[in-house]
Amino acid sequence: xxxxxxxxxxxxxxxxxxxxxxxxxxxxxxFGEKGYDGATVRSIAARAGVxxxxxxxxxxxxxxxxxxAVGIPLRPDVDVPRIVAGPRAEVGERLIRYxxxxxxxxxxxxxxxxxxxxxxxxxxxxxxLAGFLSRELVGRIAAALGVPDAELRATLVASQVAxxxxxxxxxxxxxxxxxxxxxxxxxxxxxxxRYLFA
Amino acid sequence: xxxxxxxxxxxxxxxxxxxxxxxxxxxxxxFGEKGYDGATVRSIAARAGVxxxxxxxxxxxxxxxxxxAVGIPLRPDVDVPRIVAGPRAEVGERLIRYxxxxxxxxxxxxxxxxxxxxxxxxxxxxxxLAGFLSRELVGRIAAALGVPDAELRATLVASQVAxxxxxxxxxxxxxxxxxxxxxxxxxxxxxxxRYLFA
Numbered sequence: 001x002x003x004x005x006x007x008x009x010x011x012x013x014x015x016x017x018x019x020x021x022x023x024x025x026x027x028x029x030x031f032g033e034k035g036y037d038g039a040t041v042r043s044i045a046a047r048a049g050v051x052x053x054x055x056x057x058x059x060x061x062x063x064x065x066x067x068x069a070v071g072i073p074l075r076p077d078v079d080v081p082r083i084v085a086g087p088r089a090e091v092g093e094r095l096i097r098y099x100x101x102x103x104x105x106x107x108x109x110x111x112x113x114x115x116x117x118x119x120x121x122x123x124x125x126x127x128x129l130a131g132f133l134s135r136e137l138v139g140r141i142a143a144a145l146g147v148p149d150a151e152l153r154a155t156l157v158a159s160q161v162a163x164x165x166x167x168x169x170x171x172x173x174x175x176x177x178x179x180x181x182x183x184x185x186x187x188x189x190x191x192x193x194r195y196l197f198a
Numbered sequence: 199x200x201x202x203x204x205x206x207x208x209x210x211x212x213x214x215x216x217x218x219x220x221x222x223x224x225x226x227x228x229f230g231e232k233g234y235d236g237a238t239v240r241s242i243a244a245r246a247g248v249x250x251x252x253x254x255x256x257x258x259x260x261x262x263x264x265x266x267a268v269g270i271p272l273r274p275d276v277d278v279p280r281i282v283a284g285p286r287a288e289v290g291e292r293l294i295r296y297x298x299x300x301x302x303x304x305x306x307x308x309x310x311x312x313x314x315x316x317x318x319x320x321x322x323x324x325x326x327l328a329g330f331l332s333r334e335l336v337g338r339i340a341a342a343l344g345v346p347d348a349e350l351r352a353t354l355v356a357s358q359v360a361x362x363x364x365x366x367x368x369x370x371x372x373x374x375x376x377x378x379x380x381x382x383x384x385x386x387x388x389x390x391x392r393y394l395f396a
Contacts, residue, residue, distance in 0.1 A: 116318065117318055117319055117320075117321070118319070120314065120315060120318040120319060120364070120368060120369075121315055121316070121318055121319015121320065122315075122319065123315070126368065126369060129369065130369040130370065130371060133369065133371060134371060134372070138371065151372070151373050152373050152374065152377055152381075152385075155365060155371045155372070155373060155374035156374065156385060156386070158361075158365055158371060158374075159358070159361040159362045159364070159365040159366075159371075159374060160357070160358050160361050160389070161361070162361045162364055162365060162369075163356075163357040163358050163359070163360045163361020163362070163364065164357045164361065166318070166357070166360055166361065166364065167353060167356055167357040167360060168357075170318060170324065171318075171324060171327065171328040171331065171360075172328065173328060173331060173332060173336065173353045173356060173357075174332070174349070174353070175349050175350050175353060176350065176353035176354065176356075176357060179350055183350075187350075187354060187393065188354070190392070191358070191389045191392070191393075194388070194389070195385065195389075
């Protein structure tokens with residue numbers, strides 16, 4: 001959420017890497033102020049002084065821009081639908097393995113922990129994480145399930161995933177912090193499977 | 199974690215409610231600085247300028263003093279062993295019902311959310327929550343189970359409990375935030391049961 005910006009050049013931006021950096025800076029500010037739901041590609045473009053079309057051209061969707069702004073090379077909006085669409089019997093295990101293997105990458109872990117600390121620690125930035133999880137994780141899982149209580153099932157999955165990341169990577173509770181990925185997948189996978197399909 | 203202290207009277211403390219308030223103030227500072235494991239009844243007594251025996255006399259154990267210092271009338275160190283010792287088939291459901299019914303009380307919820315935000319938001323205060331959970335929740339559940347991997351089982355329970363509190367009361371993810379206690383107990387109880395005994 002912190003962003004070290006290069007000093008602005010004088011005069012109007014001439015596009016290219018300058019516009020790109022201005023859009024990222026505007027996205028960080030706009031997501032931080034309004035949360036994930038409140039910020040829009042249009043409001044970010046206006047803040048950066050560029051056209052919305054240029055934002056779409058450089059970054060694609062709002063989810064793309066968010067991943068870029070928080071600096072986490074993790075795309076649940078792309079990966080989760082693929083995981084949920086695979087063989088049904090192992091969706092729970094595939095989902096938790098995806099999350100844990102992602103977080104074992106030092107750069108994702110470092111930024112993910114920072115995002116959790118920031119979003120939970122401050123009332124102002126909580127909607128940022130909550131909105132992102134709702135739209136890009138919970139919403140997409142629920143849509144793939146297509147049952148009446150799909151939203152509750154998906155938020156229960158989010159609760160276990162968030163709790164596991166919190167206890168393993170932030171609180172570092174022993175021995176969950178040092179357990180192997182395979183052990184955790186075997187124990188937590190069936191939980192997610194039951195929340196989704198039981 | 200915030201503490202509004204009454205102005206100190208001039209001169210040396212004369213015991214009674216004055217010493218009590220000084221001990222609470224010292225506990226807040228000492229837990230905040232050193233975390234749950236680092237702070238001791240002895241170090242808190244020294245900081246308050248009283249004898250350790252007086253701290254034990256007023257507050258009992260370190261767990262009692264912590265509950266008093268964070269202002270949460272919640273005593274997992276007392277309640278959890280009782281819950282785990284009851285009929286084995288419904289331990290999971292009793293445990294999550296206890297947590298949720300506690301958090302539905304406005305005063306517990308307000309202070310519990312504040313404790314989570316503070317402890318997760320700052321690297322300095324994270325050991326406070328982590329240490330308390332380890333010693334008073336995880337440690338006591340594990341001791342009651344008495345199996346080789348009891349500690350991992352108990353931390354998995356902590357991960358789901360923490361994740362549920364986080365998504366329902368801090369992130370307020372819909373619809374987990376508005377689901378009934380009975381519905382959540384029915385869905386999450388079997389998870390805790392499986393983590394503990396499967």
